[in-house]
Amino acid sequence: MAANGFFWWIGAGALVLLELMSGTFYLLMIALGFVAGGIAHLVGAGLEIELLVAALVAVIAGAVLRRSKLGHTARRDASHDPGVNLDIGETLKVNEWHEGRARAMYRGAEWDIELAPGETEGAQLYRITAFSGNTLVVAAKR
Template identity: 45%
Template sequence: MNGWMMWLSLAGLVVIFELFTGTFYLLMISVGLLAGAVVAALQFTTPAQLIVAALVGAAATAALHKSKYGWKGNRDVSRNPDVNMDIGQSLQVNEWKDLGNGKFAARTMYRGALWDVELQHSAGYPGAYVIEEIQGSRLIVKPS
């Protein structure tokens, strides 16, 4: 079996493993293996094939990592609208109680239940507010 056939076989095997895991990172490694196959087909030495495969695979993996499809990192769940559907929703507050230090608290109906609402760094006037964070059973809001 020729060298380029071995590289293509390895790339196909990695693609099959990727189908079981569902990550794009193994696809990037298979791109590096395909680059090794191209270098092998051009009759370069084995060390050159390994170096090209490693560099192309690493570069493709790094490019994927930096793209919007790569690792997202950990976001604060209490502020993440992908986790909590209430983030960004509007509610009506009729009366605020001044807690001091620029904090205001209220109780208001939201989705058919009475919630504790907290407003920070703004004056508490009756009106519409937008939920920006949820801490337990308390909604942290900002003016809309």
């Protein structure tokens, strides 16, 4: 399998290419294991030692990555994220409420509007705080 050592280098290169397409760093950690196996081959280790070194380096590198901040991506709720919904934070005018719900013109179309928890119907201008499906969730603009 790794009689001439090219297996390790070709495998590492293939994993780096796959990593570029996937966007995670875990394949890169396995590629580091392949590089370590290739180095073990260069220093004259037997196949069993090469495989052991490659596996240990890949597992340790993966564990280190998992514990780093790159291993934990914070999932944010897109309905409240202004980076996803550019309308969050925008202002709109609501003329008439019916039990915490309304219809209002916003960006050239009529939208369903509902009050955010704890908000009252007293204001005229409201700030969009979130989306709930195709309903705008709003809070009174202060």
